[in-house]
Amino acid sequence: MTTMEIYIDLDRQFTAVPKSNDAAEENQILADWGHLKSKSWDDLEKEFRCIILAEAGAGKTEELKHRAEFLKQQGKPAFFIPIEEIVADFENAFVIGDQADFQSWLESTQEAWFFLDSVDESRLKEPRAFEKALRRFAKAISNGVHRAHIYISSQPYSWRASEDRELLNRILFYPAAERDEADDDLGHSAPKSTLSIYLLRPLDKEKIERFCNARNGKDVRQLLEEIERTNLWSLAERPFDLEAILAKWEKDQILGGRLELVRFIIEKRLDDSHNTDRSQCQTLNLEKAKKGARRLAAAVILTGQVNLNVEDASLNKPGIEPKKILHEWEPPDDVRKLLERGIFNDIIYGAVRFRNRDVRELLAAEWFYSLLSKEQSRTKIENLFFREQYGVKVISPRLRPILPWLILLDDNICTRAISIRPEIAIEEGDPSRLPLEVRQKILSDIVQRIASGQELPSVQDRSSLIRIANQDLSNNTRQLINEHLRNDNVINFLGRLVWQGKLSNCVEPLLSIAQDSSRELYARRSATLAVMACGSDAQRRDLWQTLNEQVGEIPLEIVEALIREGHLENC
DSSP: OOHHHHOOOOOOOEEEOOSSHHHHHHHHHHHHHTOOOOBOHHHHTTOSEEEEEOOTTSOHHHHHHHHHHHHHHTTOOEEEEEGGGHHHHGGGOOSBSOHHHHHHHHTSSOOEEEEEEOHHHHTSSOTHHHHHHHHHHHHHTGGGGGGEEEEEEEOGGGOOHHHHHHHHHHHHOOBOSSOOHHHHHTTOOSOOBOOEEEEEOOOOHHHHHHHHHHTTOSSHHHHHHHHHHTTOHHHHTSHHHHHHHHHHHHHHSOOOOHHHHHHHHHHHHHSSOSSHHHHTTOOOOHHHHHHHHHHHHHHHHHHOOOOEEOOSSOOSOSSBOHHHHTTTOSSTHHHHHHHTSTTBOOOBTTEEOBSOHHHHHHHHHHHHHHHHTSGGGHHHHHHHHEEEETTEEEEOTTTGGGHHHHHHHOHHHHHHHHHHOTTHHHHSSOGGGSOHHHHHHHHHHHHHHHHTTOOOHHHHSHHHHHHHOOGGGHHHHHHHHHHTTTOHHHHHHHHHHHHHHTOGGGHHHHHHHHHOTTSOHHHHHHHHHHHHHHSOHHHHHHHHHHHHHSSSOOOHHHHHHHHHTOOGGGO
């Protein structure tokens, strides 16, 4: 079976990696507005040197394989080569294409396309493996290097931006076609490199739907509504995790909440491996695997060390030594079996990492909960999370990321955490699992803090809003809108909450704010989004008519909000 037969063509898109923090912020704004420019494989094929960055599970290997196969079937010289195989046996390293095809290309005048996968795999043993592979590859293609289009994949944390860019330019330099006139004016004559670095964009909703249909998922539209309801887009946007979501949907016809799904993913990935060639899924008791994974996750959180070292010949490696953390495990080889499960990334630099932050933080929370269940250790454990500084109650920054999960498991931790920082409940985790009265108090406390002038950037995040924007909070939300009708900061927050949660009975007081040109712009924008997303046809027409009758231009931010939610045909 070829990759063409099992591959799902999703027309994956790529965006250039920002060259500065300012550019990154601009990209985020453009992405929020849906105007971020992206490129397709057709665009990238015209380039000669490309790095493609993507997280584990994003599908980068299948993308590179498919493109090589696609070009090959078009009669073009195209090759897919695992980087880690290049040094030892280049002639037999080809997965797509072969040595005969390669030799034929070298002796021709044609261009060729090389897809090298991947930087992180090439560093299984030591960092210089990548450099050695590049040098061996450059030597092999030296007679045709000017005719070679080269694409190299990597996980973001394996790509060293400055060092690897300089290394690639030194070994496989290709001059850019266009020169910078400013450089010429300054007397700079050195040609610029054509090397470009791109991010493989995550799946959007349309591509997620296409993927689910191609996998013959049941009731896909209902599944997408369930993903929206449970705010699982961040998991669904990666094919590897989307497969797990489909498996849960196939099994139960419901995703439950984030807590239930993340637990399902943990069990599924502990029962298999990310790469079946890596472990052959050797038997490992599931309960033992979960306990071990929880302890390792807690070690990562407590130490701040993300690498879990895999035993090899290397000495004095930075990172956590799992055999020390799981010192009592028998047989000791079970530690290696655990590290080979799909819950972790592939081995890089002789170490693995938890491949999903939600998974890591929930596992750590479960480990702490197991200690809290032993009453004799409760005070000591709680003191790790909460302390006083100069008479003010604070939360430990290092342990804060696991609190959104831990508050779901332990009532006392929940009470203490939200009394100090109520926004913790919606930063991650699954606040829908909390009792209604607790969620009402959280929402009221957050609004009071915003009204008093506190900055709470984490609650403005779209994902945070979706986590708390349940229909059973609509009456409470409307009451808060009416109480703070003149506070633009509060209205900006609550308007977006209404928009994300489709809280239609809260639209009426927001309509007058959307129409009022004297109000702060972003409060008006949030109110407009809410009206257009879940208002009645009459309310949308009323808004359009008022805006059209006003003197002066309608601000672009308001126009964008009007267009973004559509429903214009009845206005």
